[in-house]
Amino acid sequence: MNPFRHLIVHFKKERSLFAMGVAALLTVDFAQQLLPQLLKLAIDELQNAGPGPAAARAALAGVLLWAGLQLAVVALQGALRWGWRMGFFGMSRKVEYALRRQLFEKLLTMHPAFFRKLRLGDLLSRAMSDLAAVRESLGFGWMTLIDGVTMVCFTIVFMVRANALLTAQILAPMLLIPVLVVTLGRKVRENQRAAQDLLDALSQAATESFSGARVIHAYARQESEIERFGRACLAYRARSMRLVVVEAVYWPLLWVLAGSSELLLMHYGGLLLGLPPGKAMSVGGFVMFQAYLAQITWPVMALGFSSNSYVKGRVSIGRLNEVYDAEPAVTGPLQAAPEPSTRQDTVLSFINVHGGYDAAPDVLRGVSFTVRPGEWVGLASRLGGGKTTLLRLAPRLEDARLGEVRLWGRDVRAWPLKALRRRIALVAQEPFLFSETVLENITFSYDGDPQDRFAEAVEAARIADLHEMVAGLPQGYATLLGEKGVNLSGGQKQRLALARAIFARPDLLLLDDAFSAVDTATEERIAPALRTALPGVAVLMVSHRVSTLRLCDRVVVLEDGRVAADGTPDELLQQEGYFFEMARREFLARRVGLET
Numbered sequence: 298m299n300p301f302r303h304l305i306v307h308f309k310k311e312r313s314l315f316a317m318g319v320a321a322l323l324t325v326d327f328a329q330q331l332l333p334q335l336l337k338l339a340i341d342e343l344q345n346a347g348p349g350p351a352a353a354r355a356a357l358a359g360v361l362l363w364a365g366l367q368l369a370v371v372a373l374q375g376a377l378r379w380g381w382r383m384g385f386f387g388m389s390r391k392v393e394y395a396l397r398r399q400l401f402e403k404l405l406t407m408h409p410a411f412f413r414k415l416r417l418g419d420l421l422s423r424a425m426s427d428l429a430a431v432r433e434s435l436g437f438g439w440m441t442l443i444d445g446v447t448m449v450c451f452t453i454v455f456m457v458r459a460n461a462l463l464t465a466q467i468l469a470p471m472l473l474i475p476v477l478v479v480t481l482g483r484k485v486r487e488n489q490r491a492a493q494d495l496l497d498a499l500s501q502a503a504t505e506s507f508s509g510a511r512v513i514h515a516y517a518r519q520e521s522e523i524e525r526f527g528r529a530c531l532a533y534r535a536r537s538m539r540l541v542v543v544e545a546v547y548w549p550l551l552w553v554l555a556g557s558s559e560l561l562l563m564h565y566g567g568l569l570l571g572l573p574p575g576k577a578m579s580v581g582g583f584v585m586f587q588a589y590l591a592q593i594t595w596p597v598m599a600l601g602f603s604s605n606s607y608v609k610g611r612v613s614i615g616r617l618n619e620v621y622d623a624e625p626a627v628t629g630p631l632q633a634a635p636e637p638s639t640r641q642d643t644v645l646s647f648i649n650v651h652g653g654y655d656a657a658p659d660v661l662r663g664v665s666f667t668v669r670p671g672e673w674v675g676l677a678s679r680l681g682g683g684k685t686t687l688l689r690l691a692p693r694l695e696d697a698r699l700g701e702v703r704l705w706g707r708d709v710r711a712w713p714l715k716a717l718r719r720r721i722a723l724v725a726q727e728p729f730l731f732s733e734t735v736l737e738n739i740t741f742s743y744d745g746d747p748q749d750r751f752a753e754a755v756e757a758a759r760i761a762d763l764h765e766m767v768a769g770l771p772q773g774y775a776t777l778l779g780e781k782g783v784n785l786s787g788g789q790k791q792r793l794a795l796a797r798a799i800f801a802r803p804d805l806l807l808l809d810d811a812f813s814a815v816d817t818a819t820e821e822r823i824a825p826a827l828r829t830a831l832p833g834v835a836v837l838m839v840s841h842r843v844s845t846l847r848l849c850d851r852v853v854v855l856e857d858g859r860v861a862a863d864g865t866p867d868e869l870l871q872q873e874g875y876f877f878e879m880a881r882r883e884f885l886a887r888r889v890g891l892e893t
């Protein structure tokens with residue numbers, strides 16, 4: 298497969314910019330060839346001037362003419378240089394924008410399993426440095442390639458036309474420059490890359506120490522943290538020094554090669570200057586040669602740079618392709634069949650469901666039960682018993698390996714994803730809040746301006762027992778959360794996540810231990826309010842507390858990946874089993890004064 302396939306699509310849209318860049322660059326490079334010629338004409342004018350003030354004036358007029366022409370050429374070049382910058386760099390920025398957008402859109406459709414494989418840092422480096430490398434190889438890479446080839450060809454043609462033998466004599470060292478750039482240049486890049494990786498590790502170590510500062514203090518681990526950080530610094534320094542050494546050889550060597558050509562010109566050109574009159578090269582001719590030589594040095598290096606930048610860009614686009622070409626593991630049907638009737642007696646049903654993660658054995662091994670409209674079903678199991686896994690199957694954050702999950706009687710895989718997820722709200726075990734305002738966090742499921750839904754948001758916050766707290770914040774619902782805003786307590790976060798779910802007006806509300814950080818009294822306030830506010834909404838809630846589970850109509854207990862008990866809380870309390878155990882432990886804990 299062509300590694301550039303995604304790139305080409307976006308590149309084609311910008312081809313007029315690119316064509317403009319090429320045209321401007323070619324013109325600049327051609328005009329550049331005229332400058333040494335004009336220089337030669339001006340100097341020859343002086344050399345050939347006869348004696349006497351009249352001749353001097355004539356020579357001066359000639360020099361002024363050539364100088365004026367040079368000025369005109371340079372002015373034209375200035376304008377055209379702006380053109381090629383806009384062309385090449387503008388094109389590369391636009392393609393980068395399109396690629397970045399495509400990347401972001403792709404990531405939004407990806408399945409959680411994908412994010413388990415690719416780590417966050419990895420994704421970020423693709424989004425930042427790989428995209429930058431692609432942009433560079435597009436803008437800078439194309440520019441240096443085209444500039445290098447045309448400048449070298451044009452210049453050599455003009456030099457050969459002036460003196461073929463001299464050209465051959467002086468250009469040999471120059472030809473080694475691209476070889477050097479490619480070989481030693483690779484060493485430079487390897488070291489740069491290794492140094493970059495070590496710097497990443499260093500900032501990773503620092504970030505972790507800072508965010509874990511409290512734990513580090515609590516365990517008095519400062520010394521060992523300092524030592525760990527010191528080691529990372531030393532590794533980075535060692536690698537950076539190697540880079541310095543390689544670069545200290547690389548750049549001077551480049552200029553030595555360029556200088557050798559200059560030296561050869563002094564020697565062979567000098568011999569030509571010294572020939573008897575008639576055969577000798579004019580001073581103007583010599584100066585012109587020198588000007589050509591000077592202007593070819595950079596393009597010869599540029600050819601090497603462009604090959605490096607191509608290699609870098611190719612590696613990066615390959616890494617990006619891995620994301621672009623990843624298949625979203627979960628896809629819904631594109632054609633929306635008419636949605637099933639909501640006048641049924643089951644909202645959610647699990648039918649012999651098996652499920653698990655990646656290559657690990659099944660966590661769920663044949664779970665079957667149903668949830669009816671308006672019914673509250675509690676879900677209990679030991680730690681790691683598969684409760685979260687089960688909840689994730691309903692909105693298809695994960696798919697069942699075997700069996701079926703149905704919403705309103707239809708297999709969830711037959712629902713268009715958007716429609717399915719609009720009907721289900723999940724409050725995750727670890728609530729996630731965005732660094733936005735309280736209002737924006739609550740109205741997250743709404744596409745329009747959050748302000749339009751202010752009343753509903755307040756209502757949802759009231760139900761979640763959050764309104765008073767929010768009203769007490771300095772800017773109320775407009776208060777920013779997170780990083781640079783207010784930080785909420787665990788229980789407040791949970792209630793905010795709950796308000797977000799209530800606001801979404803789902804048919805099915807999934808609460809994954811959503812009251813774990815809320816005390817029993819608050820929970821007992823929220824639950825009835827939730828019931829009255831959301832009549833007919835089915836609730837499936839995970840909890841580790843009997844007091845919470847007793848609020849439910851039914852409780853399902855999972856053991857060994859299967860349903861071990863299913864009944865009203867009172868029924869389950871009459872039976873030996875996990876629920877009874879939980880209740881006994883909680884009761885004992887209360888007796889000894891350990892509020893759970």
Ligand SMILES: Nc1ncnc2c1ncn2[C@@H]1O[C@H](COP(=O)(O)OP(=O)(O)OP(=O)(O)O)[C@@H](O)[C@H]1O
Pocket residue numbers: 413654655657660678679680681682683684685686687726
């Ligand atoms: N992302 C994951 N990748 C691989 N295995 C996982 C993943 N998440 C959970 N598991 C495994 O699946 C099993 C069930 O986990 P799950 O989170 O569903 O349990 P749980 O009942 O919600 O536990 P808890 O009561 O602690 O919340 C555990 O053994 C866990 O190790």
Ligand SMILES: [Mg+2]
Pocket residue numbers: 684685686726809
């Ligand atoms: Mg869980």
